[in-house]
Structures are given as C-alpha cells and as structure tokens.
Amino acid sequence: MNWLEVLAVLGGGTVCALLFRRVRIPMWPITGGLVGGAAVHLVIGGTTVMPAFVSPAAQVMVGAAIGATIGPAIFRDFAKFLTPGTLAxxxxxxAGxxxxxxxxxxxLLPVGEAVxxxxxxxxxxxxxxxxxLDMDAAVVAGMHxxxxxxxxxxxxxxxxxxxRLGGPRTSDPG
Structure with a gap:
C-alpha cells in the first residue's frame, strides 16, 4: 500500500467535497468525496487500495451521524412506518x-453483477x-x-x- 496515493485520494475527495459545498451541490460531503476520490484514483492509475480500517471507520461515522438524528418521536411513530416502509x-x-x-x-452483463x-x-x-461471490466488484461499484x-x-x-404539487402545508387548522 502506497500511503502517498492513499493521501492523494483522500485529499482529492476532501477538495472536491469542499468545492461541491461552495457551489451548493446537494449532499456535498458524499458526492464530492466520491467524485474527487474517484477522479484522483483514475488520474494516478487506479491502483490505490484504501487501508482495511478506512471503510468500517467511515461506515461507523456515517451510522453514528444518522443515529444521532433519531429521537424518541421516531420510536413512537414506528408502527405507522412499518407497513409502508416494508412494502417500499x-x-x-x-424492481432492482x-x-x-x-x-x-x-x-451486457452477467446476471450476478447486473443484479x-x-x-x-x-x-x-x-x-x-x-x-x-467472485464477481467483478468494479462493475458493481460503478453501477452503484x-x-x-x-x-x-x-x-x-x-x-x-x-x-409544490401538494400545495402549502400548515399545522394551524384555522
């Protein structure tokens, strides 16, 4: 593992995320990181492999950030969301x-990669x-x-x- 390449990919993701923030692209941390990291990865030859701890650490951080937004109201309303959420x-x-x-x-693709x-x-x-499953992970990653x-x-x-289709919403019935 070449640490300079790893730092370059992380730096590219960070710079692009900050650029996306500046130009107000939705979900700038995720999309900017994806685009910037991928761009640097392609420019340097696509041989960089992130250290094994990076992905789980990032997943824990994203999970914790999402978990921090959950309050008691979610659990009170859970029954209302269970059936429509499961159906969705x-x-x-x-459909996928x-x-x-x-x-x-x-x-165009083998069944496994396509699904x-x-x-x-x-x-x-x-x-x-x-x-x-011994499939082409790059194809699956690209599709996602x-x-x-x-x-x-x-x-x-x-x-x-x-x-806009639903019209103005107000919590005041009067």
Missing part, C-alpha cells in the same frame, strides 16, 4: 432484481457481496456510484417539486 423495500428490491435480470438478458448493481443497498455491502449520484443530486429537486 420489497417493491424497490424486487427484475431490472438486473433484464439487463443481464441483454447480454448486485441494480438492487438498492450500500455500495460497500454490494461490492463486498460481489467480491465474496451512478445510482448514488443520480439519487443524491435529484432528490432535493424531486422533494421541492412534490412540495
């Missing part, structure tokens, strides 16, 4: 699997699954990178659009 997950995973099989049927690349889930988890960028960049626009 089943439908989205089912169906799209993966459809993509594989075109002959793992199309189902929702964490990039790290899907890439780890691809590696453990595209998915993440599209979702993260379009979601704020879709939420604003949905808010």
């Amino acid at each position: 997950v089943v439908l989205v995973v089912g 699997v169906a799209l993966g099989f459809g993509l594989a049927a075109t002959g 793992l690349g199309m189902v929702p889930g964490g990039v790290g988890e899907m890439v780890a699954a691809a590696i453990s 990178l595209v998915r993440l960028l599209v979702v993260l960049w379009t979601m704020p626009l879709l939420i604003r659009f949905a808010g």
Whole structure:
C-alpha cells in the first residue's frame, strides 16, 4: 500500500467535497468525496487500495451521524412506518432484481453483477457481496456510484417539486 496515493485520494475527495459545498451541490460531503476520490484514483492509475480500517471507520461515522438524528418521536411513530416502509423495500428490491435480470438478458452483463448493481443497498455491502461471490466488484461499484449520484443530486429537486404539487402545508387548522 502506497500511503502517498492513499493521501492523494483522500485529499482529492476532501477538495472536491469542499468545492461541491461552495457551489451548493446537494449532499456535498458524499458526492464530492466520491467524485474527487474517484477522479484522483483514475488520474494516478487506479491502483490505490484504501487501508482495511478506512471503510468500517467511515461506515461507523456515517451510522453514528444518522443515529444521532433519531429521537424518541421516531420510536413512537414506528408502527405507522412499518407497513409502508416494508412494502417500499420489497417493491424497490424486487424492481432492482427484475431490472438486473433484464439487463443481464441483454447480454451486457452477467446476471450476478447486473443484479448486485441494480438492487438498492450500500455500495460497500454490494461490492463486498460481489467480491465474496467472485464477481467483478468494479462493475458493481460503478453501477452503484451512478445510482448514488443520480439519487443524491435529484432528490432535493424531486422533494421541492412534490412540495409544490401538494400545495402549502400548515399545522394551524384555522
């Protein structure tokens, strides 16, 4: 492992994240880090491998940041979200699997890579699954990178659009 290359990739991710923040790109820490790290990785030849502790440490930090936003109201309202949330997950995973099989049927990708690349889930988890199943992890990572960028960049626009469709909301019934 070349520590200068690792630092260059981390630096590229940091610089691009700060640039994305400056130009107000949605989800700038994640998308900027992804784009900047990938750009540096491609420029230096794509041979850099992050130290084994980096991915779990980053996942713990993201998990802790998300966990810190959960308050008692979430648990009180959990019953309201259980059925629609479960239904949404089943439908989205089912659609991803169906799209993966459809993509594989075109002959562009083997079934395994196509399905793992199309189902929702964490990039790290899907890439780890691809590696453990002797599949092309780079293809799966690339597909998820595209998915993440599209979702993260379009979601704020879709939420604003949905808010306008629903009209003004007020908590005051009078």
